[in-house]
Structures are given as structure tokens and as C-alpha cells.
Amino acid sequence: MEVGVLGASGYAGSELVRLLLDHPAVTAVRCFSSSHAGEPVGRSLPGLAGFDGRFEPWQEAALEGLDVVFTSLPAGEAVPILSAARAAGVAAVDVGSDLRLAAVDYPTWYGYDHPEPTLLQDAVYGLPELWEEAVRRARLVANPGCYPTAVLLALAPLAREGLLPASVQVSATSGHSGAGRTPRAASHLPAAVENVQPYAFPGHRHVPEMERYLARLAGRPVQVSFLPQLVPASRGILAAAFIPAPPGWTQAGVTDAYRSFYQARPFVRVLDDELPQTAWVRGSNRCDVAARLDPRTGTIACLAALDNLVKGAAGQAIQNMNLMVGLEEAAGLPRFAPAA
Numbered sequence: 001m002e003v004g005v006l007g008a009s010g011y012a013g014s015e016l017v018r019l020l021l022d023h024p025a026v027t028a029v030r031c032f033s034s035s036h037a038g039e040p041v042g043r044s045l046p047g048l049a050g051f052d053g054r055f056e057p058w059q060e061a062a063l064e065g066l067d068v069v070f071t072s073l074p075a076g077e078a079v080p081i082l083s084a085a086r087a088a089g090v091a092a093v094d095v096g097s098d099l100r101l102a103a104v105d106y107p108t109w110y111g112y113d114h115p116e117p118t119l120l121q122d123a124v125y126g127l128p129e130l131w132e133e134a135v136r137r138a139r140l141v142a143n144p145g146c147y148p149t150a151v152l153l154a155l156a157p158l159a160r161e162g163l164l165p166a167s168v169q170v171s172a173t174s175g176h177s178g179a180g181r182t183p184r185a186a187s188h189l190p191a192a193v194e195n196v197q198p199y200a201f202p203g204h205r206h207v208p209e210m211e212r213y214l215a216r217l218a219g220r221p222v223q224v225s226f227l228p229q230l231v232p233a234s235r236g237i238l239a240a241a242f243i244p245a246p247p248g249w250t251q252a253g254v255t256d257a258y259r260s261f262y263q264a265r266p267f268v269r270v271l272d273d274e275l276p277q278t279a280w281v282r283g284s285n286r287c288d289v290a291a292r293l294d295p296r297t298g299t300i301a302c303l304a305a306l307d308n309l310v311k312g313a314a315g316q317a318i319q320n321m322n323l324m325v326g327l328e329e330a331a332g333l334p335r336f337a338p339a340a
């Protein structure tokens with residue numbers, strides 16, 4: 001299978017290239033870049049030294065040779081490529097936000113009208129643990145955002161049971177790679193170390209995505225208040241939501257509900273006695289979740305940890321590709337993290 005990555009020099013794009021180069025069913029990875037065209041990939045990305053590919057400028061004609069195309073570009077930039085892929089019948093996964101929402105959401109949350117709303121009608125939201133069959137049939141997949149992946153996986157078992165309140169409060173921390181490779185003041189070392197930086201409250205652009213897909217699970221509207229925070233780490237998201245426990249529920253009942261919901265899912269681990277930590281999933285495509293009951297206050301803390309560049313971006317995109325082309329869901333994807 002020949003695959004192409006646009007935005008290949010970016011954080012999520014280069015993580016895609018790294019994982020695709022070791023994928024057993026991928027025979028060629030073409031790296032498209034607007035800023036590095038012509039350069040050897042291994043020179044710009046020393047972690048990929050030994051791979052002899054060069055960055056290429058994107059041109060639509062390249063679609064002819066591709067089985068799957070991944071777009072990992074800033075908001076709005078992927079639309080023409082996704083449109084061309086659809087016209088050419090090439091399977092496409094958008095790692096960015098150009099396919100995730102309804103057209104009506106883009107002016108409010110992204111500040112522009114979606115240039116091609118028919119793409120949104122054809123796109124499938126690619127969170128395989130929740131909508132695997134739809135992904136299998138899809139040719140156009142919206143890869144979920146990193147924070148929404150964590151929040152949806154933390155809350156899905158309760159949402160499907162109709163146990164979410166109408167308004168949910170979520171707090172989440174992220175490493176700095178979540179903001180991409182463009183240098184910014186918040187990620188300058190003196191500002192980033194020994195500092196936790198809340199941001200984008202209210203109004204983070206992942207809110208409509210969480211609300212849309214929690215509502216799909218719950219069968220009714222769900223509002224989300226979301227407080228993201230940058231922590232001094234490169235990778236990793238830890239998300240936490242606090243939900244009123246249904247009367248009579250015990251810890252064993254909560255854990256059983258989560259275990260049966262995620263039974264046989266290769267990339268979700270339900271923790272029993274421990275709470276998720278970002279180091280335990282770093283570099284892997286796994287999301288660790290736990291739902292811990294505080295009987296004194298009648299609250300369930302729903303937690304999820306994942307690597308924003310793997311399960312939150314590139315790994316999940318490959319998981320979606322695997323399903324779209326009929327491969328084993330876990331093909332070529334790391335389930336384990338190095339010791340921490």
C-alpha cells in the first residue's frame with residue numbers, strides 16, 4: 001500500500017511518517033511538505049535518519065499513485081486536498097479539524113465558513129472504539145481532536161447508559177507538542193518549565209466537538225465546560241470529568257461497566273486500582289481510562305490519559321486507515337509505552 005502525508009514536517013505529520021515507515025502493510029510513504037520540499041526527510045527530522053525519502057511539494061496528480069492520503073495541516077488548509085481525494089476515490093484521513101463538525105459550527109468556533117460543507121456530510125468521525133463499523137465503510141474520516149479523544153473515551157460508558165448530566169465539567173492537561181511546532185511564547189522554555197498554564201477558557205475550539213459526539217452517545221444534548229492547561233511536558237494529555245454517581249452504584253459496578261464497554265478493544269485499558277498517568281501511555285496508541293467512585297460525595301471521577309501525538313493524532317489516524325482498508329485494527333501500532 002502506498003500512502004501520502006501532507007504536513008509531513010509538522011509534529012503530527014512526522015509522527016505519522018515515523019509510524020507508517022514500520023507498518024507491515026505500507027510499502028511506500030510519500031512525505032509532502034510546503035516548507036521543506038526537496039530536502040531529505042532524515043535531515044530535517046533526525047529521528048527518521050536512515051529513511052531515504054525526500055519531502056515533495058504537493059500536487060493533486062500524486063493522488064493517482066496513493067491508496068491512502070493523510071492531511072495533517074492547520075485548520076482549513078486540508079479542504080482542497082480532501083475534496084480532490086474524494087473526487088479521485090482515494091481514502092483520506094484528516095488529522096486536523098476540517099471534517100469534525102457541522103458546517104454551522106465553523107463560523108462560531110473557527111471563525112470562518114466551511115468552504116465545502118458536502119465533505120462534512122460524507123465524513124465519518126473516526127473514533128473506532130465508539131463507531132468502528134462506520135469507519136470500516138468510510139472513505140473520508142475525521143480524525144478526532146486530541147482532547148476530545150480523551151474526554152469521549154473517559155465518558156462514553158456513562159454517556160451510552162444515559163448517565164451524564166446535561167452539563168459536564170472537564171479539566172485537562174496537555175504537553176506542549178499539542179500546540180504544534182510553530183514557536184510561541186507559552187512554550188518558550190522559561191515560560192514553560194515549572195509552570196502550569198490554563199488557557200482558552202471559555203471557548204476552546206474542542207468544546208463543540210465534545211458536545212456533538214457526547215450528544216450522539218447520550219441521545220440528547222450535553223453541554224461541556226472545558227478548562228485546558230499546558231504542563232511542562234512534551235507529550236501527554238490527562239483529562240478529568242466529575243459525574244454524579246447514580247444511586248446505588250458501587251465501585252465494582254462502575255468498573256464492570258467500563259470493562260464490558262471496552263472489552264476486546266486493543267487500545268483502551270481500563271485501570272482497576274490505579275489512576276491513569278501520561279507516562280504509562282507515552283509513545284503508544286493506548287488510552288488508559290479509570291472511573292473512580294468517591295462514595296462520600298457520590299461523585300465518579302472519569303479519567304483518561306493518552307499521548308496526544310499517537311492516540312490523539314497519528315496513531316489513531318493509522319487505526320482508522322487499518323479499518324478503512326480492511327486490515328487488522330492494531331496493525332503497525334504500538335500498544336506499549338517505555339518504562340517511566
Ligand SMILES: NC(=O)C1=CN([C@@H]2O[C@H](COP(=O)(O)OP(=O)(O)OC[C@H]3O[C@@H](n4cnc5c(N)ncnc54)[C@H](OP(=O)(O)O)[C@@H]3O)[C@@H](O)[C@H]2O)C=CC1
Binds near residue numbers: 007072096146180
Ligand atoms: N499536535 C497535536 O497534538 C495534534 C494536532 N492535531 C492537528 O493536526 C494538524 C497538524 O498539527 P501539528 O502537527 O501539531 O502542527 P504543526 O504546526 O507542527 O504542523 C502543521 C504543518 O502543516 C504544514 N502547513 C501547511 N500549510 C501551512 C500553513 N499555512 N501554516 C502552517 N503550517 C502549514 C506545515 O508542514 P509542511 O511545511 O511540511 O507542509 C506544518 O509543519 C492540525 O490540524 C492540528 O490541529 C490533531 C491532534 C493532535
Ligand SMILES: CC(=O)N[C@@H](CCC(=O)OP(=O)(O)O)C(=O)O
Binds near residue numbers: 228
Ligand atoms: C496544547 C495545545 O495547544 N493543544 C491544542 C489542541 C491540539 C490540536 O492541535 O488541535 P486539534 O486536535 O483540534 O487538531 C489546542 O489547545 O488548540
